[in-house]
Amino acid sequence: AQSVTQPDIHITVSEGASLELRCNYSYGATPYLFWYVQSPGQGLQLLLKYFSGDTLVQGIKGFEAEFKRSQSSFNLRKPSVHWSDAAEYFCAVGRNDYKLSFGAGTTVTVRA
């Protein structure tokens, strides 16, 4: 069975502070991994993706994610958060049956 878990429903972070969003997956093979961001009232936008190779992936808007096979994790990080980073963040896993499973999302609030 395929599942994607985002343990944190809501995270509040101060502007300028670092941010880490957790994502765990359960899958029998090496998955394709994605992080998407959804700003209020908008559709989702791809931040970054991992298929193979270097386990540290750089994305847009200053985000990066690290794939750790031993922990079945693909956590998203940003060293210094801006107010515009307030949004909903979704981790997703691509499966070999050509489908994509999304996690439940993490809401990020940025305080001044």
Place this chain on the structure above:
Amino acid sequence: DTAVSQTPKYLVTQMGNDKSIKCEQNLGHDTMYWYKQDSKKFLKIMFSYNNKELIINETVPNRFSPKSPDKAHLNLHINSLELGDSAVYFCASSQEALNTGELFFGEGSRLTVL
């Protein structure tokens, strides 16, 4: 110049009515999708079309019928609307396969059934 556009953005209607949501993409992608996002923001795929052919049809009531007149358009028609159909419906497109490619999403159509 919007890549994936959906209309209408908001739709409020009564139970039992029939409604349609339209989607168009100008990215030249071969594959289009409909996703449903519920009140808890959970995203679930409903349908996918590749070059006008249905390739993914998840467990969705047959009151929902997608139609793809050409590969740039994927419309969603819903018959006999129910309260539980209230959600945000997202259209998306991709050039590569769903599990490996980047999805480009529209801004969503918020459906409220009263």
